[in-house]
Amino acid sequence: MGAADTDRLAGKIAIVTGAGSGVGRAxxxxxxxxGAIPALVGRTPATLHETxxxxxxxxxxSLVASADVTDEADVGAMTERVAQELGGIDILALAAGIGRYGPVASYSLADWNATLATNLTAPFLCIRxxxxxxxxxxxxxIVAISxxxxxxxxxxxxxxxASKFGLHGLLQSLAAELGPEGIKVSAVVPGSILTSFGGRSEDDxxxxxxxxxxxxxxxxxDVAAAVLTILRQPAHVWTQEMNVWPF
Ligand SMILES: NC(=O)c1ccc[n+]([C@@H]2O[C@H](COP(=O)([O-])OP(=O)(O)OC[C@H]3O[C@@H](n4cnc5c(N)ncnc54)[C@H](OP(=O)(O)O)[C@@H]3O)[C@@H](O)[C@H]2O)c1
Structure with missing residues (x-):
């Protein structure tokens, strides 16, 4: 018997956003x-096909399900497609995000709006x-990467x-809202990760x-392993937040 036969995640259907790179791909x-079946979500079909x-x-x-997670119609169509083609949805792993850094004094409204749309509004759209x-x-x-x-x-x-603080407000409220229905809502809270994120390449x-x-x-x-640990916990265990730091 292989690992997939005994794993509690075997056969589960999971939407994974940001699945074309970095943490989402992992x-x-x-x-x-x-043994789970991930639906691979991102804006770039080529990288999703690589995964x-x-x-x-x-x-x-897996199923490649390209979508812009900031777009309400796109998220709706993607979710419906995944549920229909794979037969349901058990897990939502939300790793899509952007990091545009700079001092507030010269920070553009466009960057502010894009950051909030991707890191906060998109999780709301995907979860809803x-x-x-x-x-x-x-x-x-539901596990989101903060x-x-x-x-x-x-x-x-x-x-x-601001976007990630907001994410915790969304997740904490949802945990209380959905917990009574058997839906667990968790956050993984990582430190710096070796990915091309935040304007710096992995090589850099x-x-x-x-x-x-x-x-x-x-x-x-390391971050994906934290997500899997949460997802494998027995029905009577809920991890609300898991902090993971480089050491
Ligand atoms: N790297 C770090 O140091 C660090 C530290 C703490 C937390 N995090 C968090 O970890 C998560 C994963 O980041 P990462 O480090 O793995 O960086 P990454 O490799 O840049 O991954 C981000 C992913 O999000 C996808 N994405 C961005 N905007 C999207 C949109 N509108 N619609 C759909 N997909 C979108 C990107 O794919 P497309 O561009 O193809 O859409 C990309 O695959 C993020 O939430 C980030 O905030 C990162």
Missing amino acids: IAMMLADA AAEIAARGGR AAIPNLRARGGGS SGAGKQGYPNLAAYA KRAAMAADPDKKYLEPD
């Missing part, structure tokens, strides 16, 4: 390795669209921090680490 890969090809090469199954499907399964799990900047403000991160970050032994990053797999 979550999708781990879910597929566990799908990697999953297929490892013997897993999925609720009827989670209810139809008699329960489910950030240390969702708990503490930093210079040049005002818009990003590797070079910073090589130059300064105190500079540390998490790997995308």
Whole structure:
């Protein structure tokens, strides 16, 4: 008997946003390795197909479901398609996000709006669209990727921090709203991750680490592993927030 036969995630259907890169891709890969079927969501079909090809090469199954998660109609159509083609929705893993950093004094309204739309409004849209499907399964799990900047403000991160602080307000309210129906709502709160995010390439970050032994990053797999730990917990256990830091 393989791992997928015994894993509590085997056969579960999961929407994974941001699945074309970084943390979202790592979550999708781990879910597929566990025998779940991730629907791969992002704006760039080419990168989603790369994730799908990697999953297929490892013997897993996935569905490419491109969508702009800031677009209400797109999110609605994507959710309906996933539920129809895969037969339901059990899990929502929300990793899509953007990091546009800069001082407030010169920060553009366009960047502010894009940050709030992607990091806060999009989770609201994705969760709202999925609720009827989670209810139809008699329960489910929602896990969103926040950030240390969702708990503490930093210079040049005002818009990003505001979006992630807001995300915690959304998630805490939803946890109380949906918990009685068997839907668990959780946040993973990571420190810096070795991905091309926030205007710095992965190579740039590797070079910073090589130059300064105190500079540390998490790997995308570290954050995905936290998500999988939450998703594998027994029905009577709920982790509201999991803080994960480089060490
Ligand atoms: N990297 C860090 O240091 C760090 C630290 C703490 C928390 N986080 C959080 O971790 C999460 C994942 O980030 P990452 O580090 O893995 O960076 P990443 O590789 O840039 O991943 C972000 C993903 O979000 C997708 N995305 C962005 N806007 C979207 C939209 N409108 N519609 C659909 N998909 C969209 C991107 O794909 P497309 O561009 O193809 O749409 C991309 O695949 C984010 O929520 C981020 O805030 C990151």
